[in-house]
Amino acid sequence: MRSSLRLRAGLLSLAIFAAFLLLWQVAVGGIAKTEAMDPEYAALMGQSATTGKSAMPGPLDVGATIWKHLKDPFYDRGPNDKGIGIQLGYSIGRVALGYLLAVAVAIPIGFMIGMSPLMSQALDPYIQILKPVSPLAWMPLALYTIKDSSLSAIFVIFICSIWPMLINTVFGVASTRREWLNVARTLEVGPVRRAFTVILPAAAPTILTGMRISIGIAWLVIVAAEMLVGGTGIGYFVWNEWNNLSITNVITSILVIGLVGMVLDQMLARAQRLVTFPE
Amino acid sequence: MSKLLPFVRRSGSTAPDQNAGTKRMSSSEKFISIEGIARRYPAPGGKQTTIFENLWLPMRRGEFVCMIGHSGCGKTTVLNILAGLEAPSEGVVIVDGKAIEGTSLDRAVIFQGHALLPWRTVLGNVAYAVSSRWRKAPKAEVEERAKKAIATVGLAGSEHKRPSELSGGMKQRVGIARALSIDPKILLMDEPFSALDALTRGTLQDEVRRICVETGQTVFMITHDVDEAIYLADRIVLMTNGPEAKVAEIVENPLPKDRDRTQLHHAPGYYAIRNHLIDFLVTRSKTMRDAMPASYDPRHPSVVRPSLSEADAAAIGSEPPAKRA
Ligand SMILES: Nc1ncnc2c1ncn2[C@@H]1O[C@H](COP(=O)(O)OP(=O)(O)OP(=O)(O)O)[C@@H](O)[C@H]1O
Ligand SMILES: [Mg+2]
Numbered sequence: 001m002r003s004s005l006r007l008r009a010g011l012l013s014l015a016i017f018a019a020f021l022l023l024w025q026v027a028v029g030g031i032a033k034t035e036a037m038d039p040e041y042a043a044l045m046g047q048s049a050t051t052g053k054s055a056m057p058g059p060l061d062v063g064a065t066i067w068k069h070l071k072d073p074f075y076d077r078g079p080n081d082k083g084i085g086i087q088l089g090y091s092i093g094r095v096a097l098g099y100l101l102a103v104a105v106a107i108p109i110g111f112m113i114g115m116s117p118l119m120s121q122a123l124d125p126y127i128q129i130l131k132p133v134s135p136l137a138w139m140p141l142a143l144y145t146i147k148d149s150s151l152s153a154i155f156v157i158f159i160c161s162i163w164p165m166l167i168n169t170v171f172g173v174a175s176t177r178r179e180w181l182n183v184a185r186t187l188e189v190g191p192v193r194r195a196f197t198v199i200l201p202a203a204a205p206t207i208l209t210g211m212r213i214s215i216g217i218a219w220l221v222i223v224a225a226e227m228l229v230g231g232t233g234i235g236y237f238v239w240n241e242w243n244n245l246s247i248t249n250v251i252t253s254i255l256v257i258g259l260v261g262m263v264l265d266q267m268l269a270r271a272q273r274l275v276t277f278p279e
Numbered sequence: 280m281s282k283l284l285p286f287v288r289r290s291g292s293t294a295p296d297q298n299a300g301t302k303r304m305s306s307s308e309k310f311i312s313i314e315g316i317a318r319r320y321p322a323p324g325g326k327q328t329t330i331f332e333n334l335w336l337p338m339r340r341g342e343f344v345c346m347i348g349h350s351g352c353g354k355t356t357v358l359n360i361l362a363g364l365e366a367p368s369e370g371v372v373i374v375d376g377k378a379i380e381g382t383s384l385d386r387a388v389i390f391q392g393h394a395l396l397p398w399r400t401v402l403g404n405v406a407y408a409v410s411s412r413w414r415k416a417p418k419a420e421v422e423e424r425a426k427k428a429i430a431t432v433g434l435a436g437s438e439h440k441r442p443s444e445l446s447g448g449m450k451q452r453v454g455i456a457r458a459l460s461i462d463p464k465i466l467l468m469d470e471p472f473s474a475l476d477a478l479t480r481g482t483l484q485d486e487v488r489r490i491c492v493e494t495g496q497t498v499f500m501i502t503h504d505v506d507e508a509i510y511l512a513d514r515i516v517l518m519t520n521g522p523e524a525k526v527a528e529i530v531e532n533p534l535p536k537d538r539d540r541t542q543l544h545h546a547p548g549y550y551a552i553r554n555h556l557i558d559f560l561v562t563r564s565k566t567m568r569d570a571m572p573a574s575y576d577p578r579h580p581s582v583v584r585p586s587l588s589e590a591d592a593a594a595i596g597s598e599p600p601a602k603r604a
Contacts, residue, residue: 179394182364186382187411187461197407201398277398278443 021059028058057248065248066255079231080240084256087237091226092260094150094233095218098157102214106162107207110169111195114203120170127166135160135221139228149229156225161214168210172203204275212268219261303579309373310340310497311361311465315578316370318356330356331524332369333577336516343491343498345508347556348518349564354501355391358469361499362388374465384412387463389471393454395442402438405429405457412461428460429453432486448479455483459490466491468500472507484510485540492536505556509549510540517559519568525577527567530555531584551585 057065073085113119135156142152176199184194226235234257241249317332330353338344346354359365361372363382371378374386395404405425410416413424429438432452442450451471458466471487472480488511491498502508508515515530533548543549575581 179390179392180396182388182390183394183396185364186362186384186386186388187408188382188384189411198396201396275398278441279397 025058025060028056057251061248062251065252069252082232082237084234084237084252087232087234088256088260090232091222091234094154094226095157095215095222095264098154099161099215099218101154101158102161102165103211105158106165106210107169110166110207111173111199113166114170114173115195115199117174120174127163131163131167135217136224136228139225143229149231153222153225153229153233157218157222160221161218164213164217165207165210168213169203169207172206172210173199175206176202201275201277205272205277208268208272208275212265212272215264215268216261219257219264223257304337304339308339309337310342310375311336311338311499312373313337313357313361314371314373316357316360316367316372318353318360318365319368329523330521331518334370334526335578335580336526336529338497338499340497341495343496343500343511343513344516345500345502345512345514346516346518347502347505347508347560348524349520349560352518352521352524354518355469358388358467358499358501361465362386362467364388384461385464387458387461387466389451389454389458389466389468391469391471391473393442393450395450395453395457397442400439400441401429401434401445401453401456402426404442404453405460408457409460425456425460428456431459431490432456446479448475448483451475451483452486455487455490459494464497466496466498466500468498470501470503473503480504480507481540487511488538488540505553505560506543508556509534509552510538510543515556517556517564520564523568525568525571525575526580527559527563528581528583531582533585548585555583555585 069084073083073088075081075083076086113123138156138159139152142155143149146152146155180198180202181194184198189197222233223235223238226233227239230236230239234253238250238253238257241247241253313334313336316334318330319327319332320330322328334357336344346357348354356365360367361379363379363386373379379386396407399407402422402425405428406421409421409424409428413421416424426435426438429435432455434449434452434456437445437449442453445453451474455471468487472483475483484507490496491511498511500511509532512532513536515532517527517530518524519527530552533552534543534546538546
């Protein structure tokens with residue numbers, strides 16, 4: 001029963017995909033015939049406009065571009081022409097750095113706050129005020145103080161990943177069941193051992209949820225941040241291709257960004273399953 | 280024997296005693312001594328609610344004491360204070376000559392909701408306690424001790440299951456194994472079997488009784504079940520209803536130490552003690568709270584030792600245990 005549902009869902013997915021491709025092809029092809037272009041404008045647009053078809057590429061064009069990128073993802077021909085693999089590598093590297101830094105800060109601090117009602121109340125207003133600030137609003141401040149665009153992007157990732165992890169760690173730690181803590185107390189377990197053997201495992205599912213939310217936000221923010229700071233990265237690549245009016249590359253990037261985001265999310269989902277305990 | 284007064288009732292502060300069992304405990308006999316503890320919580324309007332105050336209770340080494348009282352009278356609070364999980368607002372608890380400060384590995388707690396760590400296996404849960412007791416013990420020794428404790432409660436073979444894969448009775452057994460694995464001097468149990476079905480409860484009662492008799496444990500146990508108290512306890516502490524609960528009296532169990540759960544209701548004295556306890560729960564727990572007898576001395580609540588009543592005599596005469604069994 002379950003496998004047949006899966007099979008049917010898979011088939012339906014494929015059908016939807018096929019229908020989408022067909023519609024896309026028809027729509028693009030349909031416009032192209034009727035559209036007459038101002039020759040001067042066409043000249044400005046370069047070859048993509050002079051082919052006589054719509055500037056909006058069809059699925060076949062995008063397919064060809066994807067194939068081209070897949071064949072050679074890591075070429076490097078100067079600052080404005082790097083393979084999509086290299087650009088993704090830059091972005092993933094920045095996200096990884098900023099994110100891991102945030103993990104290293106948020107989880108220990110979250111532990112401290114969660115274990116102390118005093119700290120929790122004292123720091124609450126700061127968290128409440130800083131949490132809703134768009135991470136990009138930090139960008140000018142980061143650029144001004146750090147004076148390095150790449151480091152600033154990492155800082156922005158750091159600042160946007162920290163809040164969900166911090167808040168979830170505080171919550172997870174503070175809601176450790178009293179009876180589990182009492183078990184540790186009756187066994188005269190010291191504070192450090194208690195933190196690692198009772199509180200951490202008890203809070204781990206909540207912490208991992210926070211980490212999963214954070215990685216999602218970080219991956220959303222890196223594209224925007226790289227559009228702002230420029231230079232390298234998939235966000236810069238998208239903006240650059242827009243300036244080149246290479247819509248096929250933009251669409252390819254969208255797909256690739258989605259795929260990487262999904263992989264990152266799935267990695268954390270798997271980690272989350274590892275630490276979740278049934279009750 | 281009088282029909283109206285089936286018990287030999289003695290107020291602890293009067294009556295010269297012949298019976299050694301009901302004699303006031305001498306200070307050298309006291310292994311645990313609860314001395315005038317109180318617990319108060321702040322109430323709205325800057326006032327305070329007193330859950331109980333001036334509560335005294337001595338316990339001998341190797342004694343099994345049950346506490347019975349209605350919900351909310353403060354039984355768990357007393358147990359938590361004994362465990363060191365809570366501090367009394369007033370008074371002290373003295374164990375083995377020393378006032379307790381905080382928790383101790385000498386006093387193991389069996390929690391009402393079993394309180395197993397769900398991310399650890401059965402073995403892991405028990406080993407956690409063992410390794411807390413013997414911090415420097417090698418892993419093999421820790422596991423060996425844990426396995427021994429698990430076998431004692433009849434769970435050998437389930438060592439690698441997680442708590443979520445166990446039945447309620449099995450979880451409670453793991454809780455017992457965890458408490459026993461650290462060789463405690465005192466066992467504190469908070470309604471350990473109340474969530475179990477009658478059959479499982481019976482087997483676990485047998486096991487706990489066997490283990491406690493074998494190891495000479497001193498036990499303090501809270502229960503709502505009168506039969507459980509009669510089967511397990513040497514003395515039963517009756518609490519009046521809260522707030523401001525008091526130890527109304529202490530009932531000494533007249534049944535011989537050597538008891539058989541299935542034949543309990545045929546034992547002489549069974550009906551006397553059972554009726555006495557139920558009468559207390561049904562009526563006197565409330566009437567006594569409202570009007571304590573003038574002779575009431577919180578330091579020495581009256582000690583009651585039910586003896587063979589008419590009801591018992593009649594029951595035994597007409598239906599000998601042999602016929603029923
Ligand atoms: N944190 C608290 N603040 C205020 N009152 C409390 C608090 N904890 C317990 N109490 C009160 O103390 C009283 C005794 O509670 P306790 O848990 O000891 O009762 P109990 O005799 O164990 O009841 P039960 O048989 O239902 O387990 C209750 O009336 C409860 O309302
Ligand atoms: Mg209770």
